[in-house]
Amino acid sequence: MKDHSIKLSILRALAQGGFHSGEELGEKLGVSRAAISKHIKGIQSWGVDIYRVQGKGYQLAQPMQLLDEHVLSKQFDRLVELIPVIDSTNQYLLNKVDSLECGAVCLAEYQSAGRGRRGREWVSPFGANLYMSMFWRLDAGMAAAMGLSLVVGVAVVEALEELGMHGVKLKWPNDLYYQDRKLAGILVEMSGQAGGAASLVIGMGMNLMMPERVDGITQPWASLNEVARPHNLDRNQLAITLIKTLHQALSDYELKGMQGFVERWNRLDNFLGRPIKLIIGPREISGLCRGINEQGAVLLETERGIESFIGGEISLRGRS
Ligand code: ATP
Ligand code: BTN
Numbered sequence: 491m492k493d494h495s496i497k498l499s500i501l502r503a504l505a506q507g508g509f510h511s512g513e514e515l516g517e518k519l520g521v522s523r524a525a526i527s528k529h530i531k532g533i534q535s536w537g538v539d540i541y542r543v544q545g546k547g548y549q550l551a552q553p554m555q556l557l558d559e560h561v562l563s564k565q566f567d568r569l570v571e572l573i574p575v576i577d578s579t580n581q582y583l584l585n586k587v588d589s590l591e592c593g594a595v596c597l598a599e600y601q602s603a604g605r606g607r608r609g610r611e612w613v614s615p616f617g618a619n620l621y622m623s624m625f626w627r628l629d630a631g632m633a634a635a636m637g638l639s640l641v642v643g644v645a646v647v648e649a650l651e652e653l654g655m656h657g658v659k660l661k662w663p664n665d666l667y668y669q670d671r672k673l674a675g676i677l678v679e680m681s682g683q684a685g686g687a688a689s690l691v692i693g694m695g696m697n698l699m700m701p702e703r704v705d706g707i708t709q710p711w712a713s714l715n716e717v718a719r720p721h722n723l724d725r726n727q728l729a730i731t732l733i734k735t736l737h738q739a740l741s742d743y744e745l746k747g748m749q750g751f752v753e754r755w756n757r758l759d760n761f762l763g764r765p766i767k768l769i770i771g772p773r774e775i776s777g778l779c780r781g782i783n784e785q786g787a788v789l790l791e792t793e794r795g796i797e798s799f800i801g802g803e804i805s806l807r808g809r810s
Contacts, residue, residue, distance in 0.1 A: 494575045496521060497529050497536075501617065504540065505554045511547030536575070536600045537615025539701050552701065554617045557597060561726045570595040570733065575616075577603040579623035580679055580693040587681045587689045590625040593740075595733055597622045604695060606675050607802070612695050613706045619713075620729055623693040626740050630747075632680060632688045636800065637748050637786045638740065639664045639678040642692055644754050645739035646674070649731055655717045659760035662779075662788040662806050666696070667760045670808065671712035673697055692736065698723060748784055756781035765809040766790070768799055775799075776809060 499519050503510050512523040519526075530548060534540055539551035559572045569591065576582055579596040581603070598621045604612035614621055628634055643664045650658050659667045666674035674696035681689040700713035715723060722728075756762055761779035768775045768790060780789035780796055787800035 492575075496525075497533050498574055500526065500529055501533060501538070501554070502556065504548060504550045505556050505617070507550075507553065509543065509546040509549045514547065533616070537613075537701065537704065538617065539703070552618075552699065554699075555725050556617060557599060557729060558726050562597070562729065565730050566595070566733065569593055570597060572597045572599075574599040576601055578605055578693075579621050580605065580677060580691050583623050583625045583691045584679060584681050587625060587691070592625065592627045593737055594625045595622060597729060606677060606695075611706060612675065612677075613704060614695065615701060615704060618697070618699045618701060620694070620696045620698060620725065620732065622729065622732065623691050624733070624736050624740075626690045626692060628688045628690055629686065629744065630688075631686050634743075634747070635678055635680060635688060635690060636663070636802075637751075638690070638743050639676055639692070640755060640782065640786045641739050641743045641748070641751060642676055642678075642694075642736060644751070644758060645735050646676075646694070646696075646732060647758050648754070649735040650714075650717070653722050653728075653731065654719065655714065655722060657717060658758075660755065660758045661760050662782065663786075663804075668712040668714075668717055670760070671710040673712040673714065673717075692740075694732070694736075696732075698725060698728070748786060752782060752784060761806065761808060767807050767809055769805040769807060770799070770801075771803060779806075 496519055500515055512526045515526045516523045530540055540548050541551055542548050557572055562570050562572060576598040578601050579598050582596050600616035601614035601621050604614035606612045640663060643660050647658050657668060661667050664676035665672055674694060677693040679691045697713040699715050759781050762781050764779055766779045777790040777792040780791050782788055783798050787798035789796050789798055
């Protein structure tokens with residue numbers, strides 16, 4: 491793995507606020523001013539907005555709170571691993587499922603190859619959002635994975651509500667929406683089956699303090715700082731809460747499956763009663779969204795009545 495220690499030390503200094511000159515940073519880290527300037531460019535390529543004022547030095551355009559390994563390990567010991575710069579937290583866990591404890595988590599500050607469904611890019615600027623993945627061994631096997639990904643979304647929205655953050659909704663199968671814009675995405679990936687059990691990696695990317703200027707997102711997006719009071723946006727506390735929420739939701743799902751779940755989903759469905767279309771390969775079907783059924787399928791009302799649709803290849807879109 492590439493050594494990012496100088497860049498991370500620069501970021502720790504800048505995250506304390508104020509201006510830091512190239513000279514000061516260079517002295518502290520034992521490198522030249524020219525090297526600092528090069529590292530700053532590298533940090534900017536991670537999506538961090540840094541500016542320089544002649545005679546003063548470098549400053550972050552927005553305050554940044556870094557994830558803290560000590561705070562996390564106090565809660566979870568070695569179950570949670572923080573790797574600040576990574577390709578993809580999902581890929582990292584998928585690469586080593588055989589050695590993982592159920593519930594193991596990987597968190598990152600920046601992903602160079604964060605991904606969404608069907609290989610789409612998940613834009614992951616440094617230090618602004620949450621990127622986390624959890625490993626889970628599901629005894630019920632692969633067929634139960636669809637339900638599990640719906641359950642995770644509901645549990646996360648309910649946890650946000652408990653923190654006083656209201657108005658976050660769900661788009662089937664597993665996106666979080668705020669005011670019709672995408673706030674977070676959940677990606678469940680599988681690494682085959684051993685016996686009956688499925689090895690799953692459940693990844694979530696949630697925008698917290700997205701920079702104003704961000705390239706590469708191809709649809710309207712939202713960020714949790716639009717929803718929350720600033721004191722609720724402690725990134726470490728939020729990461730801890732969401733990890734606990736996921737642990738709980740996955741254990742509950744193993745015991746109870748989808749029992750009692752349809753009402754919880756439908757209360758939070760962003761499109762309930764609204765016109766939508768389902769895109770299934772080359773086919774598009776329009777109708778009214780009627781929530782989900784006990785199998786986790788999305789329900790669509792058309793002139794033919796109410797029909798259910800399920801499967802990883804389906805995309806839901808709103809229609810105005
Ligand atoms: P689907 O219904 O098929 O899942 P989707 O548009 O939600 O459709 P995904 O593959 O789930 O697609 O997610 C990738 C989408 O999310 C892309 O449109 C991408 O531009 C967008 N995206 C990428 N990064 C972010 C981000 N940080 N915040 C919000 N949206 C993002
Ligand atoms: C989607 O909406 O398609 C799902 C997006 C999932 C993004 C998260 S970020 C953490 C984890 N690592 C990845 O590469 N993807 C998921």
